[in-house]
Amino acid sequence: MTSLHTINKTPSSADLQSCAKFLSEGDAILFLEDGVYYSTDTKKWPVLLPSTKIYGLEEDFLARGLSKTIDNQIELIDFARFVQLSCEHHKIVSWL
Amino acid sequence: MNTTNSNTNITLLARSAPYGSDAAKLCLDISIAAAVFEQTVTYIFLDDGVYQVLNNQDSSAINSKALGKGLEALSLYGIEKLYADEDSLRERNLSLNQLLPQVELVSAEAIKIFISQSKSVMTL
Numbered sequence: 001m002t003s004l005h006t007i008n009k010t011p012s013s014a015d016l017q018s019c020a021k022f023l024s025e026g027d028a029i030l031f032l033e034d035g036v037y038y039s040t041d042t043k044k045w046p047v048l049l050p051s052t053k054i055y056g057l058e059e060d061f062l063a064r065g066l067s068k069t070i071d072n073q074i075e076l077i078d079f080a081r082f083v084q085l086s087c088e089h090h091k092i093v094s095w096l
Numbered sequence: 097m098n099t100t101n102s103n104t105n106i107t108l109l110a111r112s113a114p115y116g117s118d119a120a121k122l123c124l125d126i127s128i129a130a131a132v133f134e135q136t137v138t139y140i141f142l143d144d145g146v147y148q149v150l151n152n153q154d155s156s157a158i159n160s161k162a163l164g165k166g167l168e169a170l171s172l173y174g175i176e177k178l179y180a181d182e183d184s185l186r187e188r189n190l191s192l193n194q195l196l197p198q199v200e201l202v203s204a205e206a207i208k209i210f211i212s213q214s215k216s217v218m219t220l
Contacts, residue, residue, distance in 0.1 A: 001212055001213065001214075002212075003211060003212070003217065014143075018111070018142065018143055021183070021204040021207075021208070022204060022207050022208040022211050023208070024208060024211070024212045090215075091214075091215065091216050091217055092217075093109075093211065093217045093219065094218075094219060095111075095219055096111075096119075096219050096220055
């Protein structure tokens with residue numbers, strides 16, 4: 001069963017490091033709220049599975065002035081696509 | 097692994113240290129509520145959450161209810177085993193003999209399977 005992992009805190013939370021340890025094939029990661037700051041230093045990311053899709057909620061990037069410098073590993077999505085992704089995966093794991 | 101976990105309904109990932117916030121207490125409440133409604137709960141302590149399962153907690157010193165006592169009582173609700181992430185313990189210089197007796201160490205690989213096979217996952 002696949003999971004959509006959501007991360008909503010800044011990199012100092014190390015949530016991405018925890019999440020990365022438990023990724024399965026077909027899982028995806030979505031950065032939202034303060035999680036979008038992960039986009040500013042992708043070199044510090046842990047190793048992810050090659051199959052892991054990475055998404056970012058566009059509204060939160062725009063609000064924080066990050067939309068221009070976005071790394072091309074991250075696909076920006078809107079809320080409608082967020083809903084769609086929620087349905088495409090068996091469950092959501094929110095790293096709180 | 098597949099057969100033992102396949103009927104896990106809820107996996108709880110407890111990731112916060114106890115007492116500093118109410119997250120640890122809330123997670124315990126969720127586990128009891130779920131168990132009362134006959135859900136199969138897999139309770140995993142991860143990152144700072146491993147501090148919740150240290151033995152010898154005496155929270156009367158800070159006028160709080162002992163979290164460890166609550167966790168020990170979970171067997172009454174059918175939650176016999178608690179799991180702690182071995183990497184999180186190692187990173188914090190802790191070992192199994194410092195933890196509550198019903199805690200079992202698990203690898204990242206095992207936790208990955210719990211997450212993948214569970215119907216829902218909650219982190220707190």
